[in-house]
Amino acid sequence: MADTLVLGLGNEIIADDGAGIFAARALTERLAGKADVVESALCGMALLDLFLGYRHAIIIDAVQTLRCPPGTIHALTPGDLDAVQAPSPHYAGLPEMLALAKQLNLDFPQEINILALEVVDPYTIGGALSEPVKEALPELVRRVEELVGQWEDSGPVDGNELEKLPAGLSM
Amino acid sequence: MSSKVTVDPITRLEGHGKIDIFLNNDGNVERAYFQVPELRGFEKFAEGRPAEEMPQITSRICGVCPTAHHMAATKALDDLYHVDPPASAKKIRELVYSTFFVEDHALHFFFLGGPDFIVGPTAPKAERNILGVLGKVGLEIGKEVIGLRKQLRGLIALAGGKVIHPVLGLPGGVARTLSKEDQQQFIAGADHAVEFALFSLKIFNDVVLKNADYMKWIVSDTYTHQTYYMGMVDANNKVNFYDGQIRVVTPDGKEYRKFRAQDYLTHVAEHVEPWSYIKFCYLKEVGWKDFAEGPESGVFSVAPLARLNASDGMATPRAQEAYEGFFKALGGKPVHHTLANHWARLIELLYAAERMQQLANDPEIINPVVRTLPTETPTEGIGVVEAPRGTLFHHFNTDARGVITTANLIVATQNNAARIAMSVDKAAKGVIKSGKVDDGILNMVEMAFRAYDPCHGCATHALPGQMPLRVRIFDAQRQLVQEIKRDG
Numbered sequence: 042m043a044d045t046l047v048l049g050l051g052n053e054i055i056a057d058d059g060a061g062i063f064a065a066r067a068l069t070e071r072l073a074g075k076a077d078v079v080e081s082a083l084c085g086m087a088l089l090d091l092f093l094g095y096r097h098a099i100i101i102d103a104v105q106t107l108r109c110p111p112g113t114i115h116a117l118t119p120g121d122l123d124a125v126q127a128p129s130p131h132y133a134g135l136p137e138m139l140a141l142a143k144q145l146n147l148d149f150p151q152e153i154n155i156l157a158l159e160v161v162d163p164y165t166i167g168g169a170l171s172e173p174v175k176e177a178l179p180e181l182v183r184r185v186e187e188l189v190g191q192w193e194d195s196g197p198v199d200g201n202e203l204e205k206l207p208a209g210l211s212m
Numbered sequence: 213m214s215s216k217v218t219v220d221p222i223t224r225l226e227g228h229g230k231i232d233i234f235l236n237n238d239g240n241v242e243r244a245y246f247q248v249p250e251l252r253g254f255e256k257f258a259e260g261r262p263a264e265e266m267p268q269i270t271s272r273i274c275g276v277c278p279t280a281h282h283m284a285a286t287k288a289l290d291d292l293y294h295v296d297p298p299a300s301a302k303k304i305r306e307l308v309y310s311t312f313f314v315e316d317h318a319l320h321f322f323f324l325g326g327p328d329f330i331v332g333p334t335a336p337k338a339e340r341n342i343l344g345v346l347g348k349v350g351l352e353i354g355k356e357v358i359g360l361r362k363q364l365r366g367l368i369a370l371a372g373g374k375v376i377h378p379v380l381g382l383p384g385g386v387a388r389t390l391s392k393e394d395q396q397q398f399i400a401g402a403d404h405a406v407e408f409a410l411f412s413l414k415i416f417n418d419v420v421l422k423n424a425d426y427m428k429w430i431v432s433d434t435y436t437h438q439t440y441y442m443g444m445v446d447a448n449n450k451v452n453f454y455d456g457q458i459r460v461v462t463p464d465g466k467e468y469r470k471f472r473a474q475d476y477l478t479h480v481a482e483h484v485e486p487w488s489y490i491k492f493c494y495l496k497e498v499g500w501k502d503f504a505e506g507p508e509s510g511v512f513s514v515a516p517l518a519r520l521n522a523s524d525g526m527a528t529p530r531a532q533e534a535y536e537g538f539f540k541a542l543g544g545k546p547v548h549h550t551l552a553n554h555w556a557r558l559i560e561l562l563y564a565a566e567r568m569q570q571l572a573n574d575p576e577i578i579n580p581v582v583r584t585l586p587t588e589t590p591t592e593g594i595g596v597v598e599a600p601r602g603t604l605f606h607h608f609n610t611d612a613r614g615v616i617t618t619a620n621l622i623v624a625t626q627n628n629a630a631r632i633a634m635s636v637d638k639a640a641k642g643v644i645k646s647g648k649v650d651d652g653i654l655n656m657v658e659m660a661f662r663a664y665d666p667c668h669g670c671a672t673h674a675l676p677g678q679m680p681l682r683v684r685i686f687d688a689q690r691q692l693v694q695e696i697k698r699d700g
Contacts, residue, residue: 054257054272082272086323086342090362141342145354166273167257 045076045189046095046150050102052082056168057160060178061101063170064158067182076189089138089147097192098150099185103174104157112177114184117155152192156184231657231683233640234690239647242688244640246633246661247488258619263292263590263610267381270606270621279312279368279378280599280624281606283454286381288606291474292593292614293383293586300579301385306454307398307571308371308380309597313453313564314405315364316600317557320665321412322357325554328659329420333429337651349415360408367401370394385583398572405565406530413534413558420555421541430551431542434642435660438463438505438548439631440495440512443519444598445470450527451519451563453598459522460495463507465546468495473596476605480622481510483630492630493622503634511634514602514627515664516556521546526559528566534559550635553663590614599624601665625666635660647693649685654696657683 049065051058062080069078076099079091092098104115119139142149158181161171170178233244254273258266266285271278283305290297297305323342327335331344339347346354371390372378380386390398420426429435445459446452458476460468471479482491483500494500494510501509512518520539526532538559539545542552571577590613595606602624609618625632639660643653685694 052272054269082278083276086319087276089358090365137341137343141346141354144343144346145351145358147358166253168253 042094043075043077044096045192046092046098047072047076047078047185047189048088048091048098048100049078049080050082050088050100054166056162056165057171057174058103058163059170060103060158060160060174060181064101064178064181064185067178068185071182071186072189075193086138086141089142092138092142092149092153094148095150096152097189098153099188100153100155100157101181101185102155102157103160103163105160105163109159110173111159111161111171112173113159114177114181115155115157115159116184117157119153119155121155154188156181156188231636231640232686233644233649233683234686235644235647235688235693237688239645239687241637241641241644244637244657245487246636254621255619258608258616261616263289263593263608263614263616264383266606266608266616266619268379271378277312277316277599277601279309279372280597280604281621282372282378282381283309284595284597284599284604284606284621285608286383287455287473287595287597288593288608289381289383289595290593291595292590292608292610294588294590295384295584295586297385297584298579298581300576301582301584302455303571303574303577304371304386304390304582305381307568307577308368308378309454310564310568310571311364311367311398311401311405313600314409314561314568315361315368317561317564318357318360318408318412320600321554321557321561322353325557325662325665328655328662329426329551329554330415332426333656333659334652337655340655348419353415356408360404363401363404367398370397382583383586389580389582390578392578395572395578398568398577402565402569402572406562406569409558409562409565410530412561416555416558430549430555432549432642434639434656435550435635435663436548437511437513437550437631437634437638439509440468440498440507441518441521441546442512442514442603442627443522444596444603445523446527448527449524451523451525451560451598452527453564453567455597458596458603460512461522461546463505463546463548465521469497473605474594476594476596476607476622480605480627482622482626488629488633490626490629492633493627494630503630503637505634511630512627513631514624515553515600516560517547517550517553518602518628519598520556520559526563528563528570531559531563531566534562550631550660550663553665557665601625602627625664628664628666632661632664632666635664647685647687649683649694649696651696654683 047068049061051061053059053062065078065080072078081088119136158177160174162168230247231244234242236242267282270281270285322345326345327340330348331340372380440460440462442458442460444452444456446456457470457472459470462468469479479496480493481496482493484491495512498510526535538555590610592609597604604624605622607620608616610616639657643656683696684692687693
């Protein structure tokens with residue numbers, strides 16, 4: 042198990058929603074030995090298991106804000122998202138998941154970055170990736186590699202820092 | 213209330229909604245509309261593909277209940293190829309399916325629906341989440357839920373290969389056998405699940421049933437509809453998630469119809485409204501009489517409460533006890549209170565866990581013969597299961613090579629759509645007075661649909677930067693006067 046998780050979210054058979062998945066596939070070999078690249082179509086709290094045990098995580102996903110051109114990459118951290126409150130309990134999201142992990146003292150990444158690609162059509166089953174999304178994928182892949190590279194360069198963690206890590210879940 | 217737009221890419225959707233509320237001159241609600249976007253193109257996507265891909269493909273259209281789609285499609289393939297799987301294969305399928313049910317119902321109760329009742333419908337917004345739930349019931353419970361789900365997901369992966377996109381079902385059987393060691397793991401998981409389910413019911417009993425305020429909301433007219441109910445039952449009319457006949461009961465609880473999945477088109481039809489993408493299912497022989505209650509209206513409901521109403525009991529002993537307690541406490545059958553879905557879900561959680569225990573201990577589960585090879589020419593196949601969110605139909609027609617010519621899915625939330633729309637409308641009318649809408653009031657409206665655990669898009673897809681839920685309030689002149697975005 043690597044220290045870094047790269048998590049591609051989305052659904053490859055639903056048009057642009059597959060962006061995160063295709064980016065993850067492109068990264069699997071490139072990041073071999075540096076990060077674990079995982080794909081998921083799940084949502085909300087169901088993702089929690091995937092983060093356990095990693096020090097860093099990068100989430101790649103599709104978004105549709107309609108406030109910037111398709112193909113734009115939004116670089117976010119959990120701090121950019123509103124705190125604890127999920128929009129409704131049904132849509133439990135990342136901020137809530139992080140708050141829960143902290144509260145339960147789970148072994149969770151200390152640093153999470155989100156790269157979200159602005160997409161055109163995240164709704165059509167069987168739809169192909171749109172042109173702007175296709176064109177933006179190499180840049181998305183490059184940005185992920187860059188982030189992983191930065192963590193690698195920061196060198197090994199010293200012992201004192203390790204002691205501060207929360208205890209893992211015994212299951 | 214905020215109009216800030218937040219991008220939360222991790223808030224994966226289980227379908228997001230929009231509620232438009234129209235007020236009259238007094239500021240009271242004239243009508244509230246609950247709208248949802250819908251994924252497009254499944255039927256077209258399926259056409260021209262081999263039917264055998266359907267269990268994998270349909271499981272990919274939903275990131276919430278992939279196992280339900282996988283199982284419905286697998287059963288449709290049995291029907292398509294006219295093949296009856298051996299008993300061992302049916303039991304393995306049902307064992308995996310029960311495991312999935314435990315996992316899904318447990319998640320819903322504690323993480324998604326629990327905040328409404330364990331924390332309370334009128335609690336401050338900041339507390340109505342899983343942390344608020346754990347604040348009430350103890351942090352250890354959080355670890356317990358996470359630990360149990362991890363164990364159960366491990367079991368599903370053990371039998372099915374992948375949790376997210378299972379590869380278990382084949383026409384006529386399953387793809388792999390279970391070893392004695394696998395069986396032991398399932399037994400351990402089942403024992404854990406039963407213990408957890410009993411504990412969850414105890415929490416519900418202590419925190420909700422003993423709280424007069426909560427009970428008042430559960431039985432209030434605001435959250436009550438007298439409709440037909442649909443659910444799958446076994447030969448003894450007991451609830452069954454994996455196999456059986458579809459039973460429908462009238463608003464006064466009498467059996468109205470009992471039919472095989474293959475006959476669903478005789479009994480279920482779809483109504484289209486100009487304001488919604490969702491097709492509203494109704495009972496064809498009763499007819500569509502608008503969004504109305506009572507025996508003259510074809511509106512029906514599915515999901516936990518409906519399943520309990522449509523059956524004569526549960527097939528396992530402890531769940532049966534809980535079933536009897538449920539109807540006794542709520543005034544007999546049928547129960548029409550939408551919010552009672554939360555309680556019904558926990559009774560089903562216990563049934564799923566007990567059923568898992570029965571099947572895991574069944575010697576046939578490790579029988580090495582797990583498939584009957586199909587030999588007949590495929591034509592038409594219809595499969596049904598009870599998904600956690602209600603009855604789920606898959607229907608495929610193919611050519612003689614087994615290539616799909618037409619496909620139709622009726623998902624649980626579509627079966628429930630008319631009653632959900634009515635629930636949102638009625639709740640809005642019940643809690644919005646003189647034009648006053650704030651976060652607490654909005655939550656009371658949301659509770660009306662959350663109890664059904666709707667999954668409208670039946671897929672996970674990118675989150676529009678706006679909101680999972682946008683509420684717009686219009687005055688009597690149809691002018692937009694207020695907009696609330698639930699944006700975290």
